Amino acid sequence: MNLEQMGQAARAAAYTLAETSTRAKNQALLVMADALEAAAEDILAANARDLDAARDNGIGDAMLDRLMLNPARLKAIADDVRNVVSLPDPVGSELDSRVLENGMRLSRRRVPLGVVGVIYEARPNVTIDIAALCLKTGNASILRGGRETFHTNQELVKVIRQALAASQLPQGCVQYISEPGREWVSGLLKLDQYVDMIIPRGGPGLHRLCKEQATIPVIIGGFGISHVFVDDSADLVRSIEVIDNAKTHRPSACNALDTLLVDRGIAVELLPKLSERMAVKGVELVADDEALALLTTGAARVRAAVEGDFDTEWLSLTLGVKLVSGVDEALTHLRDYNASHSDAILTSSLSNAERFINGAPSAAVYVNASTRFTDGAQFGLGAEVAVSTQKLHARGPMGLEELTSYKWIGQADYLIRD
Amino acid sequence: MNLEQMGQAARAAAYTLAETSTRAKNQALLVMADALEAAAEDILAANARDLDAARDNGIGDAMLDRLMLNPARLKAIADDVRNVVSLPDPVGSELDSRVLENGMRLSRRRVPLGVVGVIYEARPNVTIDIAALCLKTGNASILRGGRETFHTNQELVKVIRQALAASQLPQGCVQYISEPGREWVSGLLKLDQYVDMIIPRGGPGLHRLCKEQATIPVIIGGFGISHVFVDDSADLVRSIEVIDNAKTHRPSACNALDTLLVDRGIAVELLPKLSERMAVKGVELVADDEALALLTTGAARVRAAVEGDFDTEWLSLTLGVKLVSGVDEALTHLRDYNASHSDAILTSSLSNAERFINGAPSAAVYVNASTRFTDGAQFGLGAEVAVSTQKLHARGPMGLEELTSYKWIGQADYLIRD
Numbered sequence: 001m002n003l004e005q006m007g008q009a010a011r012a013a014a015y016t017l018a019e020t021s022t023r024a025k026n027q028a029l030l031v032m033a034d035a036l037e038a039a040a041e042d043i044l045a046a047n048a049r050d051l052d053a054a055r056d057n058g059i060g061d062a063m064l065d066r067l068m069l070n071p072a073r074l075k076a077i078a079d080d081v082r083n084v085v086s087l088p089d090p091v092g093s094e095l096d097s098r099v100l101e102n103g104m105r106l107s108r109r110r111v112p113l114g115v116v117g118v119i120y121e122a123r124p125n126v127t128i129d130i131a132a133l134c135l136k137t138g139n140a141s142i143l144r145g146g147r148e149t150f151h152t153n154q155e156l157v158k159v160i161r162q163a164l165a166a167s168q169l170p171q172g173c174v175q176y177i178s179e180p181g182r183e184w185v186s187g188l189l190k191l192d193q194y195v196d197m198i199i200p201r202g203g204p205g206l207h208r209l210c211k212e213q214a215t216i217p218v219i220i221g222g223f224g225i226s227h228v229f230v231d232d233s234a235d236l237v238r239s240i241e242v243i244d245n246a247k248t249h250r251p252s253a254c255n256a257l258d259t260l261l262v263d264r265g266i267a268v269e270l271l272p273k274l275s276e277r278m279a280v281k282g283v284e285l286v287a288d289d290e291a292l293a294l295l296t297t298g299a300a301r302v303r304a305a306v307e308g309d310f311d312t313e314w315l316s317l318t319l320g321v322k323l324v325s326g327v328d329e330a331l332t333h334l335r336d337y338n339a340s341h342s343d344a345i346l347t348s349s350l351s352n353a354e355r356f357i358n359g360a361p362s363a364a365v366y367v368n369a370s371t372r373f374t375d376g377a378q379f380g381l382g383a384e385v386a387v388s389t390q391k392l393h394a395r396g397p398m399g400l401e402e403l404t405s406y407k408w409i410g411q412a413d414y415l416i417r418d
Numbered sequence: 419m420n421l422e423q424m425g426q427a428a429r430a431a432a433y434t435l436a437e438t439s440t441r442a443k444n445q446a447l448l449v450m451a452d453a454l455e456a457a458a459e460d461i462l463a464a465n466a467r468d469l470d471a472a473r474d475n476g477i478g479d480a481m482l483d484r485l486m487l488n489p490a491r492l493k494a495i496a497d498d499v500r501n502v503v504s505l506p507d508p509v510g511s512e513l514d515s516r517v518l519e520n521g522m523r524l525s526r527r528r529v530p531l532g533v534v535g536v537i538y539e540a541r542p543n544v545t546i547d548i549a550a551l552c553l554k555t556g557n558a559s560i561l562r563g564g565r566e567t568f569h570t571n572q573e574l575v576k577v578i579r580q581a582l583a584a585s586q587l588p589q590g591c592v593q594y595i596s597e598p599g600r601e602w603v604s605g606l607l608k609l610d611q612y613v614d615m616i617i618p619r620g621g622p623g624l625h626r627l628c629k630e631q632a633t634i635p636v637i638i639g640g641f642g643i644s645h646v647f648v649d650d651s652a653d654l655v656r657s658i659e660v661i662d663n664a665k666t667h668r669p670s671a672c673n674a675l676d677t678l679l680v681d682r683g684i685a686v687e688l689l690p691k692l693s694e695r696m697a698v699k700g701v702e703l704v705a706d707d708e709a710l711a712l713l714t715t716g717a718a719r720v721r722a723a724v725e726g727d728f729d730t731e732w733l734s735l736t737l738g739v740k741l742v743s744g745v746d747e748a749l750t751h752l753r754d755y756n757a758s759h760s761d762a763i764l765t766s767s768l769s770n771a772e773r774f775i776n777g778a779p780s781a782a783v784y785v786n787a788s789t790r791f792t793d794g795a796q797f798g799l800g801a802e803v804a805v806s807t808q809k810l811h812a813r814g815p816m817g818l819e820e821l822t823s824y825k826w827i828g829q830a831d832y833l834i835r836d
Contacts (some may be wrong), residue, residue: 247835416663
């Protein structure tokens with residue numbers, strides 16, 4: 001099938017899905033979860049081929065771990081699908097409903113978006129994950145995974161197709177682009193006649209590509225510099241705990257702390273304590289000149305910050321440290337360094353907290369809490385489609401509702417406009 | 419100023435606006451409304467120059483009327499600004515607020531989008547209209563009007579700048595691109611570092627251009643083929659009234675009826691009555707073969723439909739007519755002909771109404787009502803920024819709330835993630 005045909009099939013499937021009951025969608029998901037476990041042998045064999053190829057290509061251990069499936073991980077993926085079954089279906093609920101003066105009952109009803117295109121890298125769990133979330137919300141999906149997971153994805157897609165067939169749902173509900181060429185990605189990004197939204201799941205390069213080439217709305221997100229600002233009224237001892245958690249709880253996550261901003265009024269007290277803790281946790285500090293002066297005698301490794309360090313999402317045990325005076329200078333830093341994801345203030349001051357909340361340009365702003373909370377599960381959304389750092393449609397963690405649109409419905413008695 | 423500088427100024431102004439009180443924003447709007455009336459002489463003189471140039475260029479009467487300002491129209495524009503003052507400010511309201519199990523208070527707070535780019539044609543009222551709506555919602559705006567209104571817009575922008583200065587708001591709050599080159603439009607569309615949303619106000623060509631060139635999310639809308647489907651259970655006499663209203667109330671509007679679909683079971687009765695009424699209203703019918711056979715002896719002018727007619731948004735006293743059998747065939751037509759804006763079913767059948775509501779791919783779906791209701795004022799939104807026909811962010815008439823985003827706010831007591 002070429003892209004045009006895939007688009008047509010997806011659009012047709014989307015019409016069917018829009019009228020498919022929640023029960024039928026859930027049934028298909030349960031079949032899919034069971035089929036995944038039943039096909040474990042084939043899937044793991046295919047995954048082994050991908051891993052061999054990756055090793056031959058000299059891919060690093062971290063990436064290999066992301067690629068790797070084992071029985072436990074496969075079980076977890078199947079269980080995630082079962083979890084999606086248990087979530088409420090947002091489709092059909094009404095956002096508001098009222099009767100206008102002229103007697104028309106006007107409401108907005110949640111409907112599926114239609115067709116969602118997803119372009120992703122490495123992790124094979126995304127294939128099942130996103131297919132399940134789209135199916136649950138009545139959206140057809142067109143998936144394009146990374147080269148590294150080619151064989152694994154072939155097997156996973158086979159399972160999805162079986163589940164669709166067994167559930168009398170059109171194959172167009174979930175389609176996978178297997179062809180290797182880059183032109184298939186470019187083509188998908190311009191398929192605006194059929195595709196309603198593009199979700200890139202990958203690094204900034206992939207997002208940039210989508211932004212530049214797509215004629216379809218793109219959800220940008222999943223990365224960003226995260227900051228913690230320690231106000232001079234903060235509780236020092238407890239601040240160290242929050243900083244430690246934000247930095248070291250899972251350093252590779254996009255909501256992990258990148259840059260620590262410390263008020264000059266509290267730096268002399270805080271930084272030695274910080275250095276001690278970071279030394280214990282094996283975190284290297286990258287400090288501006290002022291902070292460096294207070295950190296050089298500390299226990300933690302430290303080096304002088306250079307151009308670009310405060311623009312860096314570390315994703316590792318490295319932490320930028322910079323001194324500022326007050327909320328305003330902290331906010332200026334956030335703005336200058338494109339804060340967009342998760343940022344926190346540690347403070348006892350009500351007014352500073354409120355100013356930081358209002359002024360921070362981020363999808364999620366915290367007062368006296370770790371940046372690590374930006375996550376669909378932590379926020380109680382039940383599932384996470386993506387973490388958006390743009391401002392349209394959805395911002396921050398996106399759950400099932402963010403895979404829906406709405407339509408206006410006006411019901412009346414042969415009403416005409418005066 | 420070049421675009422980069424405009425973007426920077428807009429971004430800086432957006433930070434100021436995000437922290438400006440509703441009272442201060444309203445004050446600036448009132449100053450603007452008064453200044454508009456005070457500058458009437460200059461504005462009308464500039465408008466006269468635009469009208470002269472337009473006549474020299476042989477521009478048609480309809481377009482001239484769109485360009486033309488007079489004291490009454492200017493007063494109406496000023497009053498529209500005063501109306502915006504009276505609307506509630508959505509910024510700062512919280513969408514939901516709850517306490518998570520771990521004690522974090524989590525909420526979503528409405529915030530301005532940031533910077534909005536608006537590209538529009540002809541009507542000079544858009545300049546004031548959109549500047550006022552953006553200012554009210556705390557958004558900075560970068561405007562680019564049509565060549566035809568160059569002189570008028572220069573004077574209107576002068577008024578806006580005066581009002582900003584008098585209200586101690588940065589000039590970057592509302593900026594206007596005066597330079598004529600197309601490269602300024604292309605440049606604005608790629609200013610994603612500073613601009614959060616693009617609103618095109620114009621025809622399909624402008625929207626296509628924005629879709630293809632923009633690296634910024636674009637709100638597509640403002641046009642579409644509108645349909646009325648008359649089910650065989652409809653009340654004939656009252657159906658004629660709704661069809662008449664949908665077609666002739668304001669034929670140039672984007673929610674005016676384009677194509678009438680008539681169930682074969684009711685066509686023999688309905689079409690002669692329709693022809694009679696359309697003849698009175700001077701509407702020409704464009705009918706498929708089956709409908710044509712029933713219309714040729716009628717009073718209204720009629721011609722056979724040719725390729726493309728059912729894809730045409732008439733914006734005039736022309737009406738496509740086609741026979742179908744049942745809701746399914748009507749829905750198939752809607753899907754095949756890219757229904758996206760406003761569509762109605764006239765019926766007495768509850769199940770057909772529900773199937774049409776769920777199946778129609780449109781932003782607004784009506785049961786027994788005219789398509790003409792798709793409008794911010796009719797829907798009680800107080801103001802209309804645009805009518806979106808896309809599915810992300812906003813669909814259908816967009817009011818002030820649709821000029822906002824939200825941020826997640828998590829407040830706790832030095833909370834860390836386990």
